[in-house]
Amino acid sequence: MKEVVSVVLLVLLVSVSDANETKPNTENFLQCLHNRTRSVNPIAESLYTHNNTTFVSSYVSYTKNKRYSNPKDTKLIAIVAAKHESHVQSTVVCAKSNGIQIRIRSGGHDYEGLSYISSVPFVILDMHDIRSITIDVSKKQAWVDAGATLGELYTKISKASKTLAFAGGVCPTLAAGGHISGGGYGNLIRKYGISVDHVVDARIVDVNGNILTGATLGDDLLWAIRGGGGASFGVILSWKVNLVDVPQTVTVFKVNKTLEQGVTDVLYKWQLVSSKVPQELFLRAMPKVANATVSGKKTIAVFFYAQFLGSAKKLMAIMNKNLPELGLKSEDCYEMSWINTTMFWMDYPVGTSTSHLLDRPSDPPRAFFKSKSDYVKKPIPKEGMEKIWKTMLNFNKMYIEWNAYGGVMDKIPANATAFPHRKGNLFKIQYYALWTDANATDNNLGLMREIYHEMEPYVSSNPREAFLNYRDIDVGSNPSGKTNLEEAKIYGSKYFLGNFKRLMEVKAKYDPVNFFRFEQSIPPVRAM
Template identity: 50%
Template sequence: MGSSSTSAVLSLLSILLLVPWVTSTSVEESFLQCLSLHSDPSSPISAVVYSPNNSSYLSIYRSSIQNLRFLQSDTPKPLFIITPLNESHVQTAVICAKENGLEIRTRGGGHDYEGRSYVAEVPFVIVDMSNLKTITVDIENNSAWVQAGATLGELYYRIAEKSNVHGFPGGVCHTVGVSGFLSGGGYGYMLRKYGLGADHVIDAHMVNANGKILNRETMGEDLFWAIRGGGAASFGIILWWKVNLVPVPPVVTVFNPSKTIEEGGTKLVHRWQYIVDKVDEDLFMRANLELTNTSSGGKTIKVSFSSLYLGTIDKLLPLMNKSFPELGLQREDCTEMSWIDAIKNIGGFPNNTIDVLLNRTLQDKRTYKVKSDYVKEPIPEFVFEGIWKRFLQIEIPVMRLTPYGGRMSEISESAIPFPHRKGNIFKIQYIVNWRQNGTQEIKRHINWIRKLHKYMTPYVSKSPREAYLNYRDLDIGTNNKGNTSYSQASIWGRKYFKNNFDRLVYVKSKVDPGNFFRNEQSIPAVTAW
């Protein structure tokens, strides 16, 4: 045994000494021994393995947890956290977790709404990809290779370094991980112009359940289809994504007018439904519904229209006056800027330089619960009145209504696993935030959002009641621990994927028949297909 290999073994043995509850036959010891056996001596994995007794363990564990609901003292924590520095570390983690019956949770930006990238009810290991964040932008070929640990903000920044007329149709929360974003579909303020982020993935590298690295050619078109919107964590660990860039004009226009319900906000949002999916695809107008303070110290509802137009004010105003004159948009309501500045502005950092997009920790961490719906017929005005009454029962409620139409209506429901295309006017994101954590507060706020969701049942999609995977919601159904049945997984699976669920099960059963990559809402593997 060479000196470097001996050093790796000793390093892993030192981790064992930090875990006093380890016995000579424990899974933990066996896992570490496996890591040592498979570790590349030139880059020993021992340097990036953290046990609960390691001084860095908690800080690494907490580093990208965005939902404070999962920082309770009784939240199950991983046996180990691995922060790979190269692809071989990911391969070794998969091989050894599988060999020792441990589940893997793969974490990028940590934005999974139900914490499934860092929480499990069974013994598990976190593979935290945040060190793997290289981005290579190729302007000549309108593409970029993005490592799985990169954030959307980092991708946007690297594109802007090279060009002011190229962009990517991603979201405006810059700390979201690229990999989770793309594997669930992923949308942003250019949704109506260019579709989803996942619609622009043209290649990927991943580690499969056998620890092998695959690319698009070697994984085959079925698996390549599945990981673009079907939840890549069901199939493996993504290492790289290759994406197409999209053209953006040198000048775009941002506007965000708002009205309280006393100022006519209810009628405005009601009218918005009738035009928002039919306007020019260069225009994206999201309606945000939230509480605001009154001058007398009370509370009321504010309706705002957070918007991006891929063009100048001079082109925007005639379009708005024709399609949505009720809003009364004026030149002074609008600001022209570059696309990259618009991303920063809409994302909540108008006064920062674009360097803010590289900051992974600046985004506020909150305690929250989220649910989703899709709307195919305009919601009656009286329903909004009922929403306002419910908003006034809680401290920090929000509803975000994201418009569809445009390019989203042109792409087939089966092009990728994400099926929510033609026929949708808008998507609803329900959010309830709260400041004081604790069991009672969690119950109170979750019960509130469940009641709001139930109230909306007659006015949203049916059979199935559709939901968006990246707004993960365990209320709509979960798997059994270990293996689960097709019928049980179908309860939640058809809400996320509609008829695409069957093809996802077929792919899963073919590429991971042992169901190694699993979680509470992973695609099941079935023996007879």
Template identity: 80%
Template sequence: MNEVVFVLFLVLLIVSVSDAKITKPNVENFLQCLRSRTSPKNPITEVLYTHDNSTFVSSYVSYTNNKRCSNPKDTKLIAIVAAKHESHVQATVVCAKSNGIQIRIRSGGHDFEGFSYISSVPFVILDMHNFRSITADVSSKKAWVQAGATLGELNTKIADASKTLAFPGGFWSTLGAGGHISGGGYGNLIRKYGISVDHVIDAQLVDANGKILNRASMGEDLFWSIRGGDGASFGVILAWKINLVAVPETLTVFKVTKTLRQEATDVLYKWQLVSSKLPEELFLRAIPEIAEGAKSGEKTIAVKFYAQFLGPAAQLVPIINKNLPELGLKREDCYEMSWLNTTTFWMNFPVGTPTSVLLKRTSGPPRAFYKCKSDYVKEPIPKEGMEKIWKTMLKFNNAFMEWNPYGGVMDRIPANATAFPHRKGNLFKILYCASWNDAKATDANLSLMKELYDVAEPYVSSNPREAFLNYRDMDIGSNPSGKTNINIEEAKIYGSKYFLGNFKRLMETKTKYDPDNFFRYEQSIPPIHAM
């Protein structure tokens, strides 16, 4: 099939399935459809993996992150399409829709509930890790980044072009840009510059009819929705165009640890009062975690305080000692370094680690089982509440929390500026995580995580109890993935927590752009006519 004939075939097939109503999956037709879509330059057969391929399992596990969800022998998984060209994405969407097959879109694999690589119905994984092109333009302070590029690759590319530009993305270098940015990913520049979606100015997306859209052709409703409102509910993100922000040549970081015997509870209580009010150039995260006690076999809680300041240590130390003298910060605790080097610090690499480590894309098969949850805090948690939390945490073998401060510019961005709503009024956001290595310990750890979440309930946001989209949590509500027409009342349970007052507009956009609800999974945005 020559190139011209292939393109015509693609267009005709897209049109022919645009109104299709398929209810029964047809696996053989789906695979035949994909295999027929071969062009001389970009054959899809070269990126199509089924259970018959010797590399199928390695392709599956390389980009899964949670062993609790990983299941490479899942008979419902029809194939993996590790797309390398836009036509591969279009073909997968068109063939899946016309044959009643679900797709799960995976850009990085940091998926707390495995929604991007597991399903209860026949499905195909559309793996975007080969979409990793990045172009940075220093003169315009803009960049294009494809969905499968990692934040480590993006940060490195930007730093190669300029030592004083950065992108306000996340902490972990192996995060895929597609899902991370779409969900409203955040990092240590949140108080100065906001979050990822606040700096997206254009996008490329494949819609439910297999068409490639940009901001101009998709319209502002859809462009608004994919910035913090879950791109996977509306299409397949191919790339983002982003604004870059200014950072100084020299930044300062530090890490100071306090245990319960060192009055960690008192220090952390004071942290709640000041962390959101510090200069917006300063991000001071607190991480309560289980640590070894003074006696052998004893456990305690240690709180690690991680900071990043857009400036030199000589300016940082007086700010901390004025606002949080209980921390006891000393000049020798601080390290001055470039923006790129701070990214290795936040990943807990030793100071001085070569930044080439940021280009490592995966760590191979998932090594641990884990469960995470999230909360937003609007009033300081009293010390007695913190002590109840510590008591529950100590029942785990391995658990930690991240308390991430808000304030700064986040208090000045309207909740409906993008689909990401969690803005003004938050002191900090909490991430709870527990991990374990033995599958037999799963039920016990899940039960403990529920207990910890219940203990924290009186001290966090309510009506609704808010949650962060990128910290997916099945416990807060879900819909069966196999149903095209899902229950709106069920969707409102999780939708109100992830999106607050923006959920209605997201459903309206979904109704307009994907009325057949092709792009769906357990916590997707439903069209308004869903039942």
């Protein structure tokens, strides 16, 4: 009996021997695509191979991290820049039947390039041309396609209503497909939660090429793709989301203080109050390597960003009561519409036209970067902060975002959606290092590991939590072509905490052969 149990555990926990493997067949794949789309929506104009003169530009325009930009990758068979749902369906069916993996890319904000790299033969399914948006003001809802950017969504909402918004991120070139499926963190989090808390339906292409939506989607799959990442389960075509109410007047400010101005004391106080202030107020603190007043010297400056759903007068009263150490002045505050705050968060000067929200990338990536994440549940002591400053000063360009939690996030259960990082967090951290010289890569990656190690005593533990949308290969990964369940448990527990087991069960139901897999995908639990 022990031997039988051991075999079962081996199958369940050691590895997923990806079933029904087919030897990659490129010619059959390409012919399959043409055959399936010839009569209604020909795919020729959406298909790019290495023979196309526009292949490289198609590849790099939605590649954000220069560390992973490799348009000459011989493993990359083709890019399918889908223009119709049938192109997505055909790509899935033809890739599966010919033993070819797919990588799904919408906006390209992929910190580790997992949507456009692989060590085995693969196709990029690029969703940027599937970008329709429909707003229903009377129902306070919208349908937004996977390739539509947040900038396009926010613009469309603002044209339809001055008092509606969507609880999404602050970067307008993020596309809805990946941003929402990974959680969708933004500056309305304390008032309205995150993006997935407002998803009520979706359209998704499953492993058999079928489109699931509404009743056919299933509550379990809808739960999983709200925070579990869509690429493990299928291809997200579009989301149906609820919009949220915002006042006509929203107030923002950005002020900064340096180490020489006593910012460590201010930031320590920020930790105590930023998750406790009224939920209409979102406060971000951003420690950053900056030039000191002494020529050639560096220091740490902490930039404090705020967005308040209300007037400057009310905001000043809240700040004077809760964080007078910041020394906020009324002239630091700017009242504006919600749509104009999107330009503020992009660091554009106040009054900049919101037409920039519609800008899309076209140039190759200009910089290399590395990001990591953490969750903080207890205030970091001042001596700990001072250790962090010393390590940060070894970087040339580096910042750490401290994003306030609290508000409604303390009231939403961890298993309400697949996104688990809810109650008990003071703030979420994003570490971000940027460089332009390829020769500086090893040094910057080493420094990121160093500062991550320095932070270990001050952040969540058992497991040390991580945010899925800030992909970090260091927290665990699998090879492109195989899925080891024990390894998946490592990154799965950090991204999904107690929700990981349920995610594997949903995966087994909708993709039992584990076709939708990549370096940090969710594996199926094998039925015995």
